[in-house]
Each structure stands twice: as C-alpha cells, then as structure tokens.
Amino acid sequence: MAEVDVSTVSRVLRGQSEQRIRAETRDRILEVAKKLNYRANYTARALRMSRTFTLGIVVPQLDNPVFSAAIRGAENHAAKNGYSLLISHRDPGDAGTTIAKLSQMNRVDGLLVASLDADEVLRSDLAEANVPYVLLNRLLPGTALSVVLDSQEAARRATEYLISLGHRRIGHLGGRPGGFNAQERLAGYKMALDAANIPFDPRLVTMGDYTFDAGRVSVRELAKTDATAIMAATLVSAAGAMAELRLAGWQLPQEMSVIALHDALFAEMLFPALSTVMMPTEEMGRVAADLLIRKLSGEDPDPVRALPPGRLIIRDSTVAPRSGARISK
C-alpha cells in the first residue's frame, strides 16, 4: 500500500539502520502501518532469525507463592525485553519431558528451571536441553547459570531474632537432607547459635519436605523437646507446624514461637500472623530472566547471582519465651 518493497517496510519497522531510508519514505510507511494496524508476523520473524523470543519456565508447583512470585518477576522482565513466557507446569512424575519437549522443538530460546529434584535427576533432565538455561535457587556443580537466594543468611537472621527474644532452645524445621537449600539453612541456623554461644543440639533439627503435611509431622518431634521456638524453612511448613501444635492444645505464640523464611500475603492470614524473613522471590524471577536474556544476546554474564534476603517482618507468632519452664503436655 505504501508502494515500497517489503524489505523496506521491514527495515523501517525494525527501527534499526534507518540511515538508508529517506525520511519521507519512512513516514509514509509508518503511517500506512498504523492505519492498517500492521505488526510483523511473529512466526515468520522467528523462523528467519531462528530465535523465538520466547522463554520457557518450568516449575514443579503453580500454587506455591514462591513460584508464582518468580513467574511474575520473570514474566514482567521478559515482556519488557520483548520476550514471552511459556509456562510449563511439570509434574514431578514426568520429569524432564517438558524440558526436552520445549527445547527440542525449538519453541523457546532458553529455559528458566525451578526444580526440587535431586541433583542427578535434574542434571540428566537438563542434558537433553539444547538451549541455554538458568536454574532458580539451585546450584549445580558445573557452569550452569543460577540465581540463588541467600538461604543461609536468611536462616541466620531468623534464628538470631529468636535468640534476641530470649530463646535458647530453638527447633529447626528443615528441608530434605540432600537438598541444597536445606544445608544452607542449617548452616545459617548453626551460625546464629554459635554466635550466641548456644550449643547445637541435633535433636532440635527435623527434616522433611516443604509441604503442609510435612510440617505437621515434623513438628511432633519438636513438641517432645524443650524447644520454645521454631525456625521453619518455608511458610507452608510453618503453617503445618502451627496447625498441628494448636490441635495438640498448645497456646501460640506463648508456648511456641514460630518464624519462617519467605514471605507472602498469606503469612498475614495465619493465626497468629507469622513472622518471617522476606525472600526476594519475585526478584529472583526477574534476575533469572535477565541473566538468560543477556546470555541469549551473546553476553557472558557471571554464572551465579546471589540475592540477599529481605527484611525481617515481625508479626504475632514470635514472642519472648515464658520465664518459667513450660509445663510438659
């Protein structure tokens, strides 16, 4: 309609290398394009450029606030840079299938991978990917790109806060023994104890996964000890612990203080409202997308980005321990 070659249109619309276009021609093309509401066909462009401008994100759970925040962060940043986000909820069962499917069909230029799987499983899944990827809150020996939260520091701060309230017998509701984050958190927990000259007692540490039910189960062990406070790995397991304790007749927070890592709206919905150390999960998604996009643009970014924990949010679940010894139930 503008009576020019399509190649000219392409050059004008892409905006770059405008040196070889007469202003008059450019204006005419832009005008017609606007009138026609014309946009370059994405698929054709992707084929020609052999880039899809699409990122894939693989998450194990969609209803976990940690992952939904990461998705949000990634999607926003991706959109800002002209990328779209393809989501792939991956059941733990068909591990790796989606990774393979997305990358082998050239549907995505790169992958954001959040996985709770064991190192070896994850590694073999990723071996099939023929695209760059970034790991979320995971470190895998090798050169994989990663964005990690500083769980150790977060755990240290949470524990430190409990100590500052006067607690000396502090339980830890942790994650799976093998998991990367579980170790980190445990280390942070110990670090805080050390700093306060409180001896480490392995009976006060229970491991589970990060589910509500695991929280319920694990806390039964702690209930048998003389712990006066609990530092829980995640919101969800903390919620499980509180539910179970209450069911057993405990007064919260008077008889047991609870603090958790990660923050989300629902910490406030719990009773008592849960004190937390906020973790920058949305930021994690954003940074991961950024890292991946840089990588795709040919840059060679530092492989690992560590994100410091956020602030301590003191709500109602943490109080000073009772002066007297707790009456055993």
Place this chain on the structure above:
Amino acid sequence: MAEVDVSTVSRVLRGQSEQRIRAETRDRILEVAKKLNYRANYTARALRMSRTFTLGIVVPQLDNPVFSAAIRGAENHAAKNGYSLLISHRDPGDAGTTIAKLSQMNRVDGLLVASLDADEVLRSDLAEANVPYVLLNRLLPGTALSVVLDSQEAARRATEYLISLGHRRIGHLGGRPGGFNAQERLAGYKMALDAANIPFDPRLVTMGDYTFDAGRVSVRELAKTDATAIMAATLVSAAGAMAELRLAGWQLPQEMSVIALHDALFAEMLFPALSTVMMPTEEMGRVAADLLIRKLSGEDPDPVRALPPGRLIIRDSTVAPRSGARISK
C-alpha cells in the same frame, strides 16, 4: 541421511496419510530420526500452517489460588493436545495491551481470558483481539465463549449449610456490586434464605472486592449486626474477615461461623480451618482450553459451559450458633 526428500520425512513424521509410504522407507526414516533425535522445527511448521499451536492465558493475579488452579488445568489440557500455554500476567493498569500484543503479533491461536474488569472495559479490550477467545468465569452479552462456575448454586449451598446448623442471621461478604459473580452469589444466598423462610435483611450484605483487606474492612459492618455466621465470596476475603474479628477479640468459630466459596490448601491452614464449598477451578481451566481448542479445530461448540460447584467441605470454622444472645462487644 535417510536419502529421501524432506517432504517424505514430513509425511512420515506427521503420521498422517501414511498410505503413500512404503513400510521400509517409513522405518528407515523413523530410525534415522530417532538416532538424530530429530523434531520438526516448530516455528517453520507454525509459519507454513499459519497456526502457532500456542494458547495465551491472561490473568489479573498470579498468586491467587483460583487463577493458578485454572492455569494448571489449562496447561495440562493444552499440553495433552499439542498446545503450549503462553502466560501473561496483566496488571489491571495496562488493560488490554497484552491481549492486543499477543494476538496481533500472531503469537497465539487463541486466548483464555480471566478478567475482573467491568464489562465495557473487557469488551473494548477484546475488540482488539483478532483471535478466538474463551472467557473464564465471566459472561459477556454476545456470542463469546465462556466457562462459568455456578456461583449461585455454590452460594446457595453454603448458606443452606449455615441454616442447617441453626443460623438465622447470616451475613454475606460479597464482591463488587456490578460484578457478574457478585450478583450470582447474592441470588444464591437469597434463594437459601427464602427456602428457609428467613427474611432477607440488606444490612447483612456487604460488598467489597475479593482481597484480604476488603474482607477486613467489610466485616466491620457485619460485626455491628447480630449476625452469627458469614458466607464469604472467596477464601481470601474470608481470611481477612477472620483475622479482623479475632483482632477485635471475637472467639472463632463460637461467636461467628464463617464459610467461603472456593477451596484450596490454604483453607486448611487458617485458624480455625475454613469450611468451604469447593469450586472446580482447575476443571474450569481445562474446559476452557478444551473449548478453545475445539473452536480452533473448526468445531462449533456450545458457547457457554457451566460447571457445577463441588462438594461442601466442613472444617472447623462453622458451628451451631450459641443458644443465648451474643454479648455485644
């Protein structure tokens, strides 16, 4: 490598019209394809067929269990049918932009749209879409495809249950007055009252949006009345209501029963654990994807699919009203 024309490879791999292929040739091609781990390039196929095999889903919130369940359902069904899901978290602010962007660039074959916007806004947003779309839990006058939850019946059941416990002064924590679902729920609420010959009292109905804070604010009105129970529109507003009441010193559930529509893990995390009427939100996502895929396949499905509410889940937040009159606080 199999020494055949690409067209032959295409025919074999697509699996269809295998009549014109010698078994020997087919096997050879398949073997080589497997050895090379070859998959047809998605982009090229999309260009040639002018179909992206990608669905877009537009949601206002990512951390709301209602939407994440819908996404999960849609993603699963889409994947099963060879489609991918492009996610687009849409801030209420830039309404419609993403709809336009996704569809005008031919990135998606169709759209799944969950929106809390007013009819007119939504309508004008959708006017820009040049692809088929399905509305989630929304009805728009016209021929739009929709999947709706039967909020009316769910509200009726929830209210009915409270009545069966002996409550006669039942408050309703509803949604925005204009909203489609708000009316539905109110109707169900009234229906249950009618059936029990309980007069409708407008003072017992408060409207807000579906947020935690709105729940807190709205419940203050109800706290001034003689209501002994509350039927809340959503989990999140119910949580807000309970938090606020507890803050004001109420004993839950003895002094106020609460039931909410929709169910999710976190209903169980609240204290007292929240009774709910489960809503098939994951199913809604699934059905919406199905409807859209059918439409894209040239079928002409019924425009509206209504999903019946799920079962009543009785937890600890609903009890019989106290026999005596409540002491006003």
Place this chain on the structure above:
DNA sequence: TAATTCTGAACAAACGATTGTTCAAGGTTG
C-alpha cells in the same frame, strides 16, 4: 563533461517445514 561516489530502494535468497502436483517404474488389463 566524464568518471566516480553516494543514496535509497528494489531484488533475491534464505529460514524449515507442509502439501498439491508431477512423474518414473512396475503391474494390470484387454
């Protein structure tokens, strides 16, 4: 004025599939 450079846009070749058409070779039929 002739030779050269510059400009701006058209030309044309991909990108990797899908799918209608063609066509040689082998089989069948009258």
Place this chain on the structure above:
DNA sequence: CAACCTTGAACAATCGTTTGTTCAGAATTA
C-alpha cells in the same frame, strides 16, 4: 504387446519475514 492404473517418492511452491547484494539515478569530483 499396447494402453492404462497404481504406487511411492521426488519436485516445487508457499508461509512472511530478514538481510546481503545489486543497481539506477543523483550528487560529487576531477
């Protein structure tokens, strides 16, 4: 044995861009 089908696969056009190359005409230089 000639004419005609059938079969199986190659051939070729196409989808809508991007981008290297070409090229006519205008501008500059010698």
